Amino acid sequence: MSMEARKVHVGAVGLSQLPKKMKRPREEVGSHQLTAFQPTPSRRQHQNARQQLPIWRQKTYVVETVRRHASVVLVGETGSGKSTQVPQFLLDAGFCAGIVEAQGSTPSPIRARKLIACTQPRRVAAITVAGRVAEEMGCALGQAVGYAVRFDDKTGPRTVIKYMTDGVLLREAMTDPLLTRYAVIILDEAHERSLQTDILFGLIRRAQRERKDLRVVVMSATLDVEVFRRFFETGGRKEEKALIKRHGENGKHEKGMLSREGQASTVGVVRIEGRQYGVEVYYCEEAQEDSIDAACLAVLQIHESEPLPGDILVFLSGQEDIEALAELLSESAGTDTSIGKTGLCMEICPLYSALAPEEQAKAFHPPKGPAKSTRKVILATNIAETSVTINGIRHVVDTGWVKVRRYVPSTGLDSLKVTQIARAQAQQRTGRAGREAPGKCYRLFTESAFERLDAVPQPEIQRVNLTQVVLQLLAMGLDDPQHFDYLSPPSATALARAFETLLALGCIAEGGLSPGGNVDGTRIVIPEKDDRQAVEAQADQKPSGPAKSRPVITPHGRRVASLPLDPVYAHFVLRASELGCIFEALTAVSMLSAENVLYMPSPHGGPDAAEQRNxxxxxxxxxxxxxxDVPTLVHIYERWVAAKKGNRWCWDHFVNARAMKKADEVREQLLLLVRRLGLDPSQSCGNERQIFLRSLAAGLFLNVARRQPATSPALGKYCYKMLANGREAAIHPSSVLHARNPAPQCVVFTEVLTTSRPYIRGVSIVDPADLQELVPQFFGRA
Incomplete structure (x- = not known):
């Protein structure tokens, strides 16, 4: 739709059509997560603030419930203080005091401190919440309170409260399945149902069978209490099925649940009532044809009619929608001129993960203009739902859409598609308007549409690649991942694809699976020329499914599992070591882990925005x-190191300095890990880049694509056919190989995304002869 057409449509959708006003006094509100831009108050002020939180009034009840029950489900509204206060409550109540068995000449058991773990699905939340709790406890971060996220551990011998990502705790369980270091494990934001959290549910439940002292607290603002209660009460999927059979599918029985009257149960349930401020919710009276147009008009009318203070937060599906809405608002209102009866100025602040940190910071800073006459309008993805806190928001505009990554096991492809949010996500978004004062939320869909939304998002375990998780379970000694105690079981096809990928990488053997070749043991044929029939024959292969007998993890698989990388990339590092270029391989995977290394200035960054983008x-x-692309990342890192890792070099070359520092930290951690495997990380191919390309072929052989005529008009005249599954894709426009003339004939890629059409990203040129030499069991000549 053209911009003019958008404007015409905007005029046809008035806010007068939106409200059917509906007050929801218990909608999602308030949280005291901190951002890096807030001042640090004194400890006394912190104590006063803690006592004002809704959860403070139920401190004794929370502690006693955890003391009486091995597992507790705690539901507390956003802003109740659960993430920061529950660990402190349990620490003060003495839960960290543990007993360690006598060792050596020690005549009797000795007392020692155990830790309280609190997991978060996102690293930014783990770091910021840990910082807040450290301030409240009056200690330096890394002392009594610390955090651990991938490649960043800020804990010490005195740490007793440890915030961490769920993935970090999962890796700890690989070497300590009983999680003996911890007295209490708190799984926060459980409603998000991240892949790692779902696996932790099963692992912790298994640990509780051996450790009667282990306590687990499952926390969220929006949670299906019955699902989690049944899981921990029955001890797993098989018992849960029997319970459902006895009590019905809806599971509405309350037998055994703990109440305030003191009924006993193996699982306690705590509900934290109370909120800080109310949020009024408005719905559209009819469906909106274009959510961007509707959002534009809603923002303009709120800006005209509502006084300050009161910034606006708009939830959109992704970067493209944010940029489109920013352009509409800039043309309609301007960023430096007053509009409407209020005479207020509007400052537009995009917020999405690919944006450079200094651009993201503008959403958290006070407006550039006078505070009394400037309103910020933050255009954000779901990054603003739970992970970060933006002060000053009084109005939320919710388009009802989110971009979700889904893995298709039958093809091995990831797709990134715009889908409707769940009701739980809508409630989280609404809560952003009521953190500091009463607010309003404008949902750009009808109330009946809201009621038809799924209650919660689909668990991640049912929509992502399971290869790494299956390998981790095997490394833990759980030799039957197909029958693990999953809270929500993944599909058999997804498990089959995971086993087949591990088999192809040499991480597992035996188990009834084919000992080599493509997913069912056949070889991938590289034709001399564009032999369409030979390649298309590969697409007809079907996943063979998980084997009846159990797979066995190989020594190579254990080495792959010891590296905190996707198995494909860990395999790449190990093959690069064999070929003599592990130095470059470590740089490559480190740079791939640091997203958005290159950044493009915003088109709305001022009068010189166009010049800056050029x-x-x-x-x-x-x-x-x-x-x-992968050699480009290695080249960027080498140039940065040659420039003494300076921020000025990053500024001059429009490189994300924070991403480079993160990549450098990741690389340092990987250096230690590969040394523990007995490898020499200094092995380098120097200027012989062909050796590095050979290592890419050997390591990423499952991601090979060959150029040939396209069958789909949407892809143009030529496309790249993925040899593992026969699917067609185009090289992503962000690739340095996009529109290359002459175009490369054979490539490997790091990622497949499906948006408007399928794309391969992270593309690098390889020689088909290298594939035939280095992976002969998979590649032959037609």
């Missing part, structure tokens, strides 16, 4: 390596 394009082109 400069960025020129700078990025100068950094590009001829052989593709």
């Amino acid at each position: 400069r960025a394009t020129t700078a990025h082109r100068a950094l590009a390596a001829y052989d593709g």
Whole structure:
């Protein structure tokens, strides 16, 4: 739709059509997560603030419930204080005091401190909440309170409260399945149902069978209490099925649940009532044809009619929608001129993960203009739902859409599609309007549409690649991942694909699976020319499904599992070591882990925005390596190191300095890990880049694509056919190989995404002869 057409449509959708006003006094509100831009008050002020939180009034009840029950489900509204206060309550109540068995000449058991773990699905939440609790306890971060996220551990011998991502705790369980270091494990934000959290449910439940002292607290603002209660009360999936059979599918029985009257149960349930401020919810009276147009008009009318203070937060599906809405608002209102009866100025602040940190910071800073006459309008993805706190929000505009990554096991492809949110997500978004004062939320869909939404998002375990999780379970000694105690079992096809990928990488053996070749043991044929029939024959292969006998993890699989990387990339590092270029391989995977290394200035960054974007394009082109995206990342890192890792170099070349520092930290951690495997991380191919490309072929052989005529008009005249599944895709426009003339004939890629059409990203040139030499069991010649 053209911009003019959008404007015409905007005029046809008035806020007068939106409200059917509906007050929901218990909607999602308030949280005291901190951002890095807030001042640090004194400890006394912190104590006063703690006592004002809704959860403070139920401190004794929370502690006693955890003391009486091995498992507790705690539901507390956003802003209740559960994430920061529950660990402190349990610490004060003495839960960290543990007994360690006598050792050596010690005549009797000795007392020692155990830890309280609190997991978060996102690293930003683990770090910021840990910082807040450290301030409240009056200690330096890393002392009594610390955090651990992938490649960043800020804990010490005195740490007793440890915030961490769920993935970090999952890796700890690989070497300590009983999680003996911990007295209490708190699984926060459980409603998000991240992949790692779902696996932790099963692992912790298994640990509780052996450790009667282990306590687990499952926390969330929006939670299906019965699902989690049944899981921990029955001890797993088989017992749960029997319970459902006895009590009905809806599971509405309350037998055994703990109440305030003191009924006993193996699982306690705590509900934290109370909120800080109310939020009024408005719905559209009819469905909106274009959510961007509707959002534009809603923002303009709120800006005209509502006084300050009161910034606006708009939830959109992704970067493209944010940029489109920003352009509409800029044209309609301007960023430096007053509008409407209020005479207020509007400052537009995009917020999405690919944005450079300094651009993201604008959403958290006070407006550039006078505070009394400038309103910020933050255009955000779901990054603003739970992970970060933005002060000053009084109005939320919710389009009702989110971009979700889904893995299709039958094809091995990831797709990134815009889908409707769940009701739980809508409630979280609404709560952003009531953190500091009464607020309003404008849902750009009808109330009946809201009622038809799924209650909660689909668990991640049912929509992502399971290869790494299956390998981790095997490394823990759980030799039957197909029958693990999953809270929500994944599909048999997804498990089959995971086993087949591990088999192809040499991480597992035996178990009734084919000992080599493609997913069912056949070889991938690389034709001399564009032999369409030979390649299309690969697409007809079907996943064979999990084997009846159990797979066995190989020594190579254990080495792969010891590295905190996707198995494909860990395999790549190990193969690069064999070929003599592990130095470059470590750089490559470290840079791949640091997203958004290159950044493009916002088109709404001021009068010189166009010039800045042209400069960025020129700078990025100068950094590009001829052989593709992965060699480009290695080249950028080497240039950065040569410039003494300076921020000025990053600024001049439009490189994300924070991403480079993160990549450097990741690389340092990987250096230690590969040394523990007995490898020499200094092995380098130097200027012989062909050796590095050979390592890419050997390591990423499952991600090979060959150029040939396209069958789909949407892909143009030519496309790249993935040899593992026969699917077609185009090289992503962000790739240095996009529109290359002459186009490369054979490539490997790091990622497949499906948006408007399928794309391969992280593309690098490889020689088909290298594939035939280095992976002969998979590649032959037609």
